[in-house]
Amino acid sequence: MVLEAGGAAAQVSGTDPADVAWSFSHLDPAVAETAYDTLGAIRRGCPVARSGELDGFVLVTGYAEIREAARASDRFSACVDGLGAAAVVTGMREAVAPMFETDDDHHHQWRRLLQTFFTPAAAATQAQYVRAVCREVLQELIPHGAADLVGAYVRQVPPLVIGRVLGLAELERAWLSEHVRALYNAETLTEAQQAGRIYADFLRGQIHQRRTHPTGDLLSVMVNAQVDGRTAEDDELVKMTMLMVAAGHLTTADACATALLRLLEDTSLREHITSAPATLEAFVEELVRYDPAVAATGRTVTTETHLGGMPLFPGDRLLLAWGSANRDERVFDDGDHFRLDRDHSGPQHLGWGAGEHRCLGRHLARVELRVMLTELLRALPGLRLQSGATVRRTFGVIRGVAGLPVRWEQQ
Numbered sequence: 001m002v003l004e005a006g007g008a009a010a011q012v013s014g015t016d017p018a019d020v021a022w023s024f025s026h027l028d029p030a031v032a033e034t035a036y037d038t039l040g041a042i043r044r045g046c047p048v049a050r051s052g053e054l055d056g057f058v059l060v061t062g063y064a065e066i067r068e069a070a071r072a073s074d075r076f077s078a079c080v081d082g083l084g085a086a087a088v089v090t091g092m093r094e095a096v097a098p099m100f101e102t103d104d105d106h107h108h109q110w111r112r113l114l115q116t117f118f119t120p121a122a123a124a125t126q127a128q129y130v131r132a133v134c135r136e137v138l139q140e141l142i143p144h145g146a147a148d149l150v151g152a153y154v155r156q157v158p159p160l161v162i163g164r165v166l167g168l169a170e171l172e173r174a175w176l177s178e179h180v181r182a183l184y185n186a187e188t189l190t191e192a193q194q195a196g197r198i199y200a201d202f203l204r205g206q207i208h209q210r211r212t213h214p215t216g217d218l219l220s221v222m223v224n225a226q227v228d229g230r231t232a233e234d235d236e237l238v239k240m241t242m243l244m245v246a247a248g249h250l251t252t253a254d255a256c257a258t259a260l261l262r263l264l265e266d267t268s269l270r271e272h273i274t275s276a277p278a279t280l281e282a283f284v285e286e287l288v289r290y291d292p293a294v295a296a297t298g299r300t301v302t303t304e305t306h307l308g309g310m311p312l313f314p315g316d317r318l319l320l321a322w323g324s325a326n327r328d329e330r331v332f333d334d335g336d337h338f339r340l341d342r343d344h345s346g347p348q349h350l351g352w353g354a355g356e357h358r359c360l361g362r363h364l365a366r367v368e369l370r371v372m373l374t375e376l377l378r379a380l381p382g383l384r385l386q387s388g389a390t391v392r393r394t395f396g397v398i399r400g401v402a403g404l405p406v407r408w409e410q411q
């Protein structure tokens, strides 16, 4: 396969897009740098295509086709093995997490129970805490004059925030934050399994406490929810909480890293946003369209059907490439370009998903991103990438940046 890199103009030279799709895996680190060139070429040729990777799946890259699959829960289930969001949780494959991996009425009941914790008003109440955490982290960083912002900033803040949203006390939040970082930074399977076990045991303890002494916090509501006449079992709850923590922190951390990379690479955009902070709202929304932190999640076909003309059979797994939908030339003008002044009143971008599983935490994510970016730009003037640094993009279920080595002026 030969790819000519270079934005919207990228073409697959002399290669059938169906062949490119056949060898595409979102979990292959090699796809990250040119992911949207590759996905664009596939989308323009065949918006629904088969891949032979990862034991075979159907790669969906077109806007209309992704939206249809996300909205038709009677044909496509959110419970999928090995491709989607649950793939980021290690060691808990066998349990089903009620919120994320169930459909229809069961999922609606859960969603109704939890959504009061994720309204715009509830998200706004977190802003002060997010600001305080950002300031504390930055206060420590400022004297150093240089750091990798991924490890030192963007991964420090969101785990504490999601811990607070769940209802954990301050020390428990700090524990959670440290241990989820250990889990996702693990370099070997053994390390990951060990970190995963410690983390799961901690959550089991929190769950048991709330079975006997519910407090009305989010975790208590999850633990004591009566859905279909029963409460969820421990393993379901542990997996659901792990996914809630992953949904709340991996996404926001990587979205913040992607945002910072854009601001570091485009000084005039950074100056514009610093001088007109009200534009941050538009910046965050365009970022989630252009390069969403949730890049691709899965669905399982439950009945014989068609999508984009392709016949599908029960058990077929779909991979919905949300970021590719957001650049679909049939829907978005100039979709391969980041435009701060883009009019978002037209078709809704799919960076927050679509249908019944559309991101529950989007209002919280918007608040976190705005506060994290505002505080960082204010605290570290003259921020720039370290000279000679190469920044590696990541891609998979989650899209982000591996490291951001930067320097700043010391006051």
Ligand code: HEM
Residues within 6 Å of the ligand: 070, 085, 099, 100, 101, 111, 162, 244, 247, 248, 249, 251, 252, 255, 288, 292, 293, 294, 297, 298, 322, 350, 351, 352, 353, 354, 356, 357, 358, 359, 360, 361, 362, 364, 365
């Ligand atoms: C920039 C940050 C974020 C992005 C781009 C994002 C994106 C998404 C997307 C695309 C989905 C749908 C997945 C699918 O249908 O397969 C989703 C679902 C979800 N997100 Fe987010 N998300 C972000 C931050 C957050 C935060 C901070 C939370 C807080 C807990 C959160 C909680 C959830 C939950 C609970 C779901 C599942 C909803 C359901 O199954 O009904 N997300 N997110």
